[in-house]
Amino acid sequence: MSSRHRARCPELGGSETTGRSEVNPKEGTEMVDLSVWQGYATQCKGEILVWINQTDALKGTGSEGVCNAITRDWIDSLDSIRARAAFYNNFRCLNEAGQFRDYCMPAGYIQRQKKLEAENKARQKTLTKLRLDAQAYEKKHPGDTTKSEKVFKLEASLMGGPKCQDVFPLDTREDVIEHLNLAKGTSFAGALHLLTDSGGHAVALEFQPGKEGGEDDFVYHFIDPNTGWFAFSQYNHLRVFVQVVVLKNYYPASKYNRFKIYHYRWI
DSSP: OOGGGOOOOBTTTBOTTSOHHHHSOOTTTGGGOHHHHHHHHHHTTEEEEEEOOHHHHTTTSOOOOOHHHHHHHHHHHTTOHHHHHHHHHHHOOBOTTSOBOSOOOOTTHHHHHHHHHHHHHHHHHHHHHHHHHHHHHHHHSTTOOHHHHHHHHHHHHHHHOTTOOEEEEESSHHHHHHHHHHHTTSOEEEEEEEEOSSOEEEEEEEEEEOSSOSTTSEEEEEEOTTSEEEEESSHHHHHHIIIIIIIIHHSOTTTOOEEEEEEEEEO
């Protein structure tokens, strides 16, 4: 790996500005460079469990991406060891040398994404109407927010699926990290939606407790369909990876300006 592309994990012995391409990566190039992300994972004391790289996998398909379908399936798989292993094996594409292939996209995900997106658009239309109705009601009944509260609670199940317990809209990256800080040391699973003015992207996280149950006995997982599934043994390593490597370098504030975290488990 050249010095220009050598990955560094800030606060873990590296510099936040070790190469121009890391601070201002060209969209769709550095994002899908496996060697760079292997370097990031190593520097942040983590590992890549599977490499997905949906950008290259979907070239020429006309699909806008399958991030919602992949993250939803990943979250669903966390319910059991067997389901987790099935997801892992489904996405673990290796070449003859036992190394990750350039990308991995199991059959059926484009169709699943299109179905999910159509459903989401219909649900979003329903939510928009309900929000407008709630606003009209509150103009006639100042101080009565019961309808808005019902719509907010409904969003979790409509947009997050039947297993979603709650949804939290967040304004800034700092809010996202503070929210994750609160979940540290708990059994947590959530989908993070990074929103733009015209769409967005979905990633997900899990804080998986071990048998001992102590704060140090955890595996911290992060999955991004644009890259892959990563695992860390310490929360701080995950935090730095998400906060600096992912959010700051690859999803710029100029484009991704709002966030929502959908909760599926927080114990």
